[in-house]
Amino acid sequence: MLGDQLSDALTNITQLILKTKDPAKRKRLMEQHEQLAGELQILVDKMVDQALPEYVAATAALEEANLQAEVAKLDLDKLAATITSMAKAIDQVMLLAAKISLV
Amino acid sequence: MKRTALALGAACLLTAASLGCGLTARQKLVLADFSKSAATVGEATSGELKTFREKGIQANTQVIVLKGESPIPGLPQLGSLDRGYELSRVQPVIRAADALAAYGQTMAALVNDTQTSDIKKASTDLMQSLGQLPEVKAHLAAEQLDAFGTVIQEIGGIWVERKRKQAVLMLVDRFGPAVDRLCDRLIQDFSAGPTPAKGWVYLQLQLTTERLEVAVYDQFTASATYRDRQLALDTYLLTNDLRAHRDEVCARISEAAAAMKRANASLMRTIHEDQPSMEELKELSERAGTLQSALVILRHK
Numbered sequence: 001m002l003g004d005q006l007s008d009a010l011t012n013i014t015q016l017i018l019k020t021k022d023p024a025k026r027k028r029l030m031e032q033h034e035q036l037a038g039e040l041q042i043l044v045d046k047m048v049d050q051a052l053p054e055y056v057a058a059t060a061a062l063e064e065a066n067l068q069a070e071v072a073k074l075d076l077d078k079l080a081a082t083i084t085s086m087a088k089a090i091d092q093v094m095l096l097a098a099k100i101s102l103v
Numbered sequence: 104m105k106r107t108a109l110a111l112g113a114a115c116l117l118t119a120a121s122l123g124c125g126l127t128a129r130q131k132l133v134l135a136d137f138s139k140s141a142a143t144v145g146e147a148t149s150g151e152l153k154t155f156r157e158k159g160i161q162a163n164t165q166v167i168v169l170k171g172e173s174p175i176p177g178l179p180q181l182g183s184l185d186r187g188y189e190l191s192r193v194q195p196v197i198r199a200a201d202a203l204a205a206y207g208q209t210m211a212a213l214v215n216d217t218q219t220s221d222i223k224k225a226s227t228d229l230m231q232s233l234g235q236l237p238e239v240k241a242h243l244a245a246e247q248l249d250a251f252g253t254v255i256q257e258i259g260g261i262w263v264e265r266k267r268k269q270a271v272l273m274l275v276d277r278f279g280p281a282v283d284r285l286c287d288r289l290i291q292d293f294s295a296g297p298t299p300a301k302g303w304v305y306l307q308l309q310l311t312t313e314r315l316e317v318a319v320y321d322q323f324t325a326s327a328t329y330r331d332r333q334l335a336l337d338t339y340l341l342t343n344d345l346r347a348h349r350d351e352v353c354a355r356i357s358e359a360a361a362a363m364k365r366a367n368a369s370l371m372r373t374i375h376e377d378q379p380s381m382e383e384l385k386e387l388s389e390r391a392g393t394l395q396s397a398l399v400i401l402r403h404k
Binding site: 011018035038040044 | 173174175176177178186187296297300301303306307309310313314316317320321
């Protein structure tokens with residue numbers, strides 16, 4: 001479910017922010033954290049049609065980004081890949097939000 | 104409305120003869136247990152939602168104090184400190200919880216040797232709570248609710264065991280399906296996942312808690328003095344408190360509501376028997392107890 005994936009993504013990013021010592025990556029993670037929070041707020045605000053292809057794509061992209069984040073939590077050298085993956089997932093969720101005219 | 108009440112009353116009186124004497128000891132035990140748990144779960148849930156709103160507004164305020172307003176649309180701003188905890192969003196769930204509590208209190212008032220005034224108050228609260236809920240309004244018209252309330256008060260107020268039995272059975276038969284729908288709402292709204300998927304109350308608390316946690320951490324690591332660190336830590340305690348409520352309470356409310364749904368189904372199925380089933384009641388009683396004890400710890404720490 002998209003809500004569960006967004007929820008996991010937010011938790012993963014929180015943990016990575018607390019772990020990383022790299023200021024640039026931390027800044028980028030904090031921006032992504034706020035974007036994900038905004039997207040989660042949209043989801044909470046409105047029920048989303050789970051049959052939409054954008055919903056499926058956003059859920060899959062977040063699932064992939066969350067897997068990357070789990071790896072990065074153990075090995076911070078993988079953080080850059082996580083940030084890229086999370087950025088793609090955030091774009092997918094934005095596409096979904098645009099589709100259902102929420103933003 | 105008066106005519107509906109009279110018709111219902113007449114129907115109840117006509118069937119009274121077939122009901123024999125009052126409630127059996129086992130029926131009283133089952134109803135007393137159920138009513139106590141329903142009141143506990145309803146009151147605890149209603150109280151927690153009020154706490155969530157209060158703490159959510161505090162957390163939103165602190166995030167703005169620490170980081171300023173967010174550039175992301177939809178997140179809390181100075182003019183919307185209650186974002187995510189708006190009355191329009193929280194109130195319907197509080198009403199659903201209040202209705203469950205009032206259902207339990209009405210049942211308890213009818214089963215126990217309660218004064219007429221207590222029965223009147225409990226059933227009035229019940230009808231008012233139910234009348235405000237869309238889940239109930241879709242199935243019962245306001246006139247019907249008023250009529251049921253009148254019948255319960257009139258029959259329940261008479262100190263005759265047989266008539267009390269009649270009133271309790273009518274309460275279960277008529278409002279059991281509404282209780283089932285209210286339970287569904289609490290199960291979904293408070294779920295901590297994975298089944299059913301995380302509900303809005305859980306997700307909203309998570310969103311608020313994690314934004315505050317990141318803001319506090321940022322402030323703490325940038326603090327150069329004891330005083331600055333102390334200020335950041337004071338805010339961190341709010342993060343901790345919110346997280347504890349989210350992790351310890353949401354799932355317990357959802358699970359208690361699921362147990363109440365099962366117990367309610369069993370009650371509707373077997374309460375007309377002299378020896379109704381008590382199997383599902385045990386789980387409900389345990390869940391209600393666990394919820395209550397968690398709240399005692401969280402509210403007094």
